[in-house]
Amino acid sequence: MDTISKEDIRKPENIVYKRTELLTDKVMSYCPGCGHGTAHRIIMEVLEEMGIQDKTIGIAPVGCSVLAYEFMNIDMQQAAHGRAPALATAVKRLNPDKFVFTYQGDGDLAAIGTAETIHACNRGENIVIIFINNGIYGMTGGQMAPTTLEGMKSSTSPYGRDIKSMGNPIKMTELVAQLPGTIYVTRQAVHTPANVRKAKKAVRKAFENQKLNKGLSFVEIVSNCNSGWKMTPNQANQWMVDNMFPFYPLGDIKVNED
Amino acid sequence: MSMKELRLMKGNEAFAEAAIRAGADGYFGYPITPQSEVMEYLMAEKPHERTGMIVLQAESEVAAINMVYGGASCGKRVMTSSSSPGMSLKQEGISYIAGAELPCVILNAVRGGPGLGTIQPSQSDYFQSTKGGGHGDYRLIVLAPSSVQEMADFAPLAFDLAFKYRNPVLILSDGAIGQMMEKVELQEQRPRFTEEEIRKNTPWATMGKTPDRERNIITSLNLDSHVQEEHNIHLQAKYREIEKNETRWETIQCDDAEYILVAYGTSARLSQKAVDIARAKGIKLGLLRPITLFPFPTQPIAELANRVKGILSVEMSAGQMVEDVRLAVGDKVKVAHFGRMGGIIPSPPEIVEALESKLIGG
Numbered sequence A: 001m002d003t004i005s006k007e008d009i010r011k012p013e014n015i016v017y018k019r020t021e022l023l024t025d026k027v028m029s030y031c032p033g034c035g036h037g038t039a040h041r042i043i044m045e046v047l048e049e050m051g052i053q054d055k056t057i058g059i060a061p062v063g064c065s066v067l068a069y070e071f072m073n074i075d076m077q078q079a080a081h082g083r084a085p086a087l088a089t090a091v092k093r094l095n096p097d098k099f100v101f102t103y104q105g106d107g108d109l110a111a112i113g114t115a116e117t118i119h120a121c122n123r124g125e126n127i128v129i130i131f132i133n134n135g136i137y138g139m140t141g142g143q144m145a146p147t148t149l150e151g152m153k154s155s156t157s158p159y160g161r162d163i164k165s166m167g168n169p170i171k172m173t174e175l176v177a178q179l180p181g182t183i184y185v186t187r188q189a190v191h192t193p194a195n196v197r198k199a200k201k202a203v204r205k206a207f208e209n210q211k212l213n214k215g216l217s218f219v220e221i222v223s224n225c226n227s228g229w230k231m232t233p234n235q236a237n238q239w240m241v242d243n244m245f246p247f248y249p250l251g252d253i254k255v256n257e258d
Numbered sequence B: 001m002s003m004k005e006l007r008l009m010k011g012n013e014a015f016a017e018a019a020i021r022a023g024a025d026g027y028f029g030y031p032i033t034p035q036s037e038v039m040e041y042l043m044a045e046k047p048h049e050r051t052g053m054i055v056l057q058a059e060s061e062v063a064a065i066n067m068v069y070g071g072a073s074c075g076k077r078v079m080t081s082s083s084s085p086g087m088s089l090k091q092e093g094i095s096y097i098a099g100a101e102l103p104c105v106i107l108n109a110v111r112g113g114p115g116l117g118t119i120q121p122s123q124s125d126y127f128q129s130t131k132g133g134g135h136g137d138y139r140l141i142v143l144a145p146s147s148v149q150e151m152a153d154f155a156p157l158a159f160d161l162a163f164k165y166r167n168p169v170l171i172l173s174d175g176a177i178g179q180m181m182e183k184v185e186l187q188e189q190r191p192r193f194t195e196e197e198i199r200k201n202t203p204w205a206t207m208g209k210t211p212d213r214e215r216n217i218i219t220s221l222n223l224d225s226h227v228q229e230e231h232n233i234h235l236q237a238k239y240r241e242i243e244k245n246e247t248r249w250e251t252i253q254c255d256d257a258e259y260i261l262v263a264y265g266t267s268a269r270l271s272q273k274a275v276d277i278a279r280a281k282g283i284k285l286g287l288l289r290p291i292t293l294f295p296f297p298t299q300p301i302a303e304l305a306n307r308v309k310g311i312l313s314v315e316m317s318a319g320q321m322v323e324d325v326r327l328a329v330g331d332k333v334k335v336a337h338f339g340r341m342g343g344i345i346p347s348p349p350e351i352v353e354a355l356e357s358k359l360i361g362g
Helices: A006-010 A036-050 A064-071 A084-094 A106-112 A114-123 A172-177 A193-211 A233-247 B011-021 B037-045 B061-072 B084-099 B126-130 B148-165 B175-179 B195-201 B225-246 B265-280 B298-305 B321-329 B348-360
Strands: A056-060 A075-078 A099-105 A128-133 A182-189 A216-222 A251-255 B005-010 B026-029 B054-057 B078-082 B104-110 B141-143 B168-174 B181-186 B249-252 B259-262 B285-290 B292-294 B310-315 B334-339
Touching (some): A036 A064, A036 A099, A036 A128, A036 A193, A056 A064, A064 A075, A064 A099, A084 A099, A084 A114, A084 B026, A084 B054, A084 B061, A099 A106, A099 A193, A106 A114, A114 A128, A114 A216, A114 B061, A128 A172, A128 A193, A172 A182, A172 A216, A172 A251, A182 A193, A193 A216, A216 A233, B005 B011, B005 B148, B011 B037, B011 B078, B011 B104, B011 B148, B011 B168, B011 B175, B011 B181, B026 B037, B037 B054, B061 B078, B061 B084, B061 B104, B078 B084, B084 B104, B084 B126, B084 B168, B104 B148, B104 B175, B126 B168, B126 B292, B141 B148, B148 B168, B148 B175, B148 B225, B168 B175, B168 B265, B175 B265, B249 B298, B259 B265, B259 B298, B259 B348, B265 B285, B265 B310, B265 B348, B285 B298, B298 B310, B298 B321, B310 B348, B334 B348
Parallel strands (some): A056 A075, A056 A099, A099 A128, A182 A216, B026 B078, B104 B168, B141 B168, B259 B285, B259 B310, B310 B334
Antiparallel strands (some): A182 A251, B005 B181, B141 B292
């Protein structure tokens, strides 16, 4: 059997995988082990594979991914906390031929931006909402989020979330699935290669829906926050599997093929 | 065929119609008295069929101003309108828009406050409008119409100024200007921007990153304080430039005046009548009407202060603009304030009485 030289391997026809050109060279500000980087990558890969990067406008939130525009090599807008769906609504309505997505965390989408989220979904805006749910406010240092689980410790629930005094964790994804404006609602994760592939397929489906003017696609990605949860990356992923997934089960919640 | 047209319209309707004709791309609003006619008119008019303009009723004032942020980030001519309590809600978004240097047009039909206050006309949002309003060091260009004609004329002017300076422009009106009917001459239809024009004239706009340029980012975030300070210095230089180029005012019977009223909007209309009443009584009274509140006509007021005996600032507030009048005048002559609050419109004889008691007799 002939040996393959390094030069051969590097020939374009032999490349089986490379980093998408839609990610910049900027070193990501995310903690090692965080799911944000993987989520960024699959979205950018989908845009590149669909060849729609020059027609796509992304909306970054306030939260850990506030600087998403530093890493995504496309036109981006940075929204005020929770307001990304409002920006996206106008961008899409004014530019129906463009592709528009928001990228939002749980504090942004499920607390301060609840109204914007619900109403963009209810109007059935033809956009994609990517919702990263790690059950904590990562950027501000690990405070309790609307999606923090019962008993889960955070800097503002140091003895664990007490439902009676602090309220229930909110299942935004199930909630927006009730609205007639949403066409595709799914919950995914990116902690294993198999899950990354599934999540990428979901993101692809979401953008294909937008291409077909179908309405709003909502992709939740349950993710970890090892620094906020005070765990190693592996521990955090295991904790996510053991605790987050039972409350936030993975899979499609609504698939409207009409 | 002349495209200019005379119509009898409410101020709010004239503003809405003029915005369509100004080539607006999008309106995003939330109902609140006394400006709901703006969105009602637009919805009834179906501008999408006329020009392609989008009209959307948002879920809140907060959402509406953030829709404006999103649309403005694409280099589109976008606008919103509200009234005082709604304007308070919009301040977050306006601060972001000012920080990100986006062009847009905002109408505030001021009503008396604080709180839910009254729906009657007021001028008690002067501080909020001219000194920033939201968080951070920024200014809006503030236009103060005093007629239905100006409600119409200021729509294209506001868009042009907004794009010239990449700055939000606020039209400060009230329920009287917005709901009274007057004859108005409407300008001919201007085309909306094409995508080619947007890419050429507003190269910062997020319309999709084409291979021939770097990606565009619309943000007001600068984590490095040195970069943020540079941005602040740039913004301040822009505001100084606006002060230099865009200060607008009108003087009425000021040439021989011994006393001057300073008043804008509804107060200016009443003050003009007060000038006539005073002159009939032998008082040589004139009126300076600021048309822009930021930039404020400091220089013309300072010059008038050199040759009059006293200046009365007439406002439907507890006395907000009077602070800027005093800054302009210094201690050259006495400056007094007269105003009514809570949605009460002062009568012209009341203004003359105030002039006599506070300045001539006092």
